[in-house]
Amino acid sequence: MQGARVNLKGWQQAAVAFGSAFGALLDPRRADLIAAPGETTGKPAFERVLQRMRDVLLERPRVIYTQVSHA
Template sequence: ALIAAFSAVKALENPHRADMVAALGETTGRVALARLRARMRADPVGSRILVERPVITSTSMDVHRLAHLPDGTLGREYARFMEAHGFDADARADVRFVDDEELAYIMLRYRQGHDFLH
C-alpha cells in the first residue's frame, strides 16, 4: 500500500515519471490483471499468447524497417510515434511488484502494447 501511495503522488506530480506510473499500475492493478487473464484463457488466441509469451522488442518491431512502410499503416504510425517521442521498445521497465508470473507477463504485455494505442 505504501508503494502504491508513493507512486500515485509522484505520478501525479510528474506524469512523465514512467517508473512511478508503472509502479502504480502494478500495485493497484491485480483485479484488472486477473480479469484480463480470465478473458485471455477463455480465448484460443489469448491462451496461445499466455503459452508462447511473445514480447515486443526492438528486434521484433524494427522501427527503422517499419518507418519505410506506407503512411497510415499500423507499423508506420507505430514507428512515427516511437521516433517522435524518443521511445525504445527495449527500454520498458521490468514488472517488479506483481508476484504471479502469469499476471506479471500480462502486465508486461499491456505495457509493451500501450504504445500502439496512441
C-alpha cells in the first residue's frame, strides 16, 4: 500500500499553496492549512539540504571532544 501522497502538476501545487496560505491567514488555528504551503513548495529547499547532508557525510568529518575547565 502506498502513502497518501498525491502527485500534482505545477499549477495545482501553486493553487494548493495559495489557497492554503489564504485559509491559514483567515484561521491560523488550522495546522493543515499552515503546513500545506511548505509541503507543496518546499521540494527545492529539501533537495538542497539533502545534497548538503550527503556532501558532509562524504567528507567524513571527525568529531573531537575536549573538556574545557571553567576555573
